[in-house]
Amino acid sequence: MNVPVPEAALQQQFDDPPQQREAAMLGMWSFIATEVLFFGVLFAAYIICRWRFPLPFVEGSAHTDFAMGTAETAILLTSGCLSAIALRQIQLDRARQSAVLLAITAALGAAFLVLHGMEYHDEFEEGLIPGLRYTQAGPGANAMELFFSLYNVITGFHSLHVLIGVVLLLVMAARSWRGAFSSAYHTPIEIAGLYWSLVDIVWIFVYPAMYLVGSAG
Amino acid sequence: MNVREIPSLRSQLAVLAALLILLAASAGLSRLPLGWWGLVISTSIAIGQALLVLVVFMRLKSANPVLRLVAVLSFAWPLILVTLTLGDYLTRSLMHAPW
Numbered sequence: 001m002n003v004p005v006p007e008a009a010l011q012q013q014f015d016d017p018p019q020q021r022e023a024a025m026l027g028m029w030s031f032i033a034t035e036v037l038f039f040g041v042l043f044a045a046y047i048i049c050r051w052r053f054p055l056p057f058v059e060g061s062a063h064t065d066f067a068m069g070t071a072e073t074a075i076l077l078t079s080g081c082l083s084a085i086a087l088r089q090i091q092l093d094r095a096r097q098s099a100v101l102l103a104i105t106a107a108l109g110a111a112f113l114v115l116h117g118m119e120y121h122d123e124f125e126e127g128l129i130p131g132l133r134y135t136q137a138g139p140g141a142n143a144m145e146l147f148f149s150l151y152n153v154i155t156g157f158h159s160l161h162v163l164i165g166v167v168l169l170l171v172m173a174a175r176s177w178r179g180a181f182s183s184a185y186h187t188p189i190e191i192a193g194l195y196w197s198l199v200d201i202v203w204i205f206v207y208p209a210m211y212l213v214g215s216a217g
Numbered sequence: 218m219n220v221r222e223i224p225s226l227r228s229q230l231a232v233l234a235a236l237l238i239l240l241a242a243s244a245g246l247s248r249l250p251l252g253w254w255g256l257v258i259s260t261s262i263a264i265g266q267a268l269l270v271l272v273v274f275m276r277l278k279s280a281n282p283v284l285r286l287v288a289v290l291s292f293a294w295p296l297i298l299v300t301l302t303l304g305d306y307l308t309r310s311l312m313h314a315p316w
Binding site for chain 1: 222223224226229230232233236237240243244247248255256259260262263266267270271273274275280281283284287288290291292294295298299302303306307
């Protein structure tokens with residue numbers, strides 16, 4: 001099927017749609033590289049602190065909600081697959097199906113945020129949020145505070161990325177539903193999908209680092 | 218866009234199944250007292266999952282070589298960062314002030 005690229009979609013600085021798409025993809029991957037560096041620095045801090053204080057990190061991780069973390073991981077992995085299928089559907093000119101899949105992906109992202117919000121609430125009640133309410137005492141409490149500082153900063157920034165992703169996916173779903181995309185032009189959906197996969201990948205490393213260290217008991 | 222570049226629905230769902238099986242393996246094995254091996258196993262599983270997402274969901278399998286290069290470099294820089302930082306932390310002894 002040969003669907004023309006909408007006039008408005010092709011920006012004047014590009015010769016043709018493929019050139020515009022390639023520029024957009026390279027731009028997005030460059031952005032992803034900066035995001036990986038951003039989270040990479042936080043993970044580097046985590047690795048050093050865990051090396052210096054192995055037992056308080058095991059103890060800190062044991063305070064996190066293993067079941068909730070596992071459920072959140074499953075939700076994000078499933079949503080990543082749905083966003084990939086949404087791209088496939090728009091390539092097949094099934095715009096409405098793509099829109100529905102993007103909306104479900106956004107809903108799963110929102111479910112992730114709700115579950116993680118419940119976790120933050122429980123951690124606040126338990127006194128595990130450094131700077132706000134940290135009530136732990138004992139020999140390893142100070143080093144465990146480091147674990148929870150890193151946990152809150154990394155998961156907090158990740159949740160912020162999820163929130164941005166949910167908004168982005170909803171916008172893409174609405175535009176796809178209204179027929180803004182087709183098999184010939186769907187770069188915004190592709191880019192939103194890349195962003196969502198990045199959010200997925202960050203969490204794939206957060207899960208073992210934060211939830212699995214202390215789960216052997 | 219060439220139709221041949223569009224992945225099959227089955228391949229996408231197979232990768233999701235693989236990701237969820239790896240998640241179950243990671244969660245299950247973490248309950249066993251494996252010591253530092255637990256860290257090696259969970260990190261290896263996470264790297265495997267990330268590769269699946271990168272290659273299949275982010276379509277690096279069929280991407281332009283420039284994009285693949287940027288993708289590899291984006292993970293290589295943090296790896297160098299961690300390696301060099303750990304190299305420092307693991308080899309330097311605490312130096313006390315001589316006074």
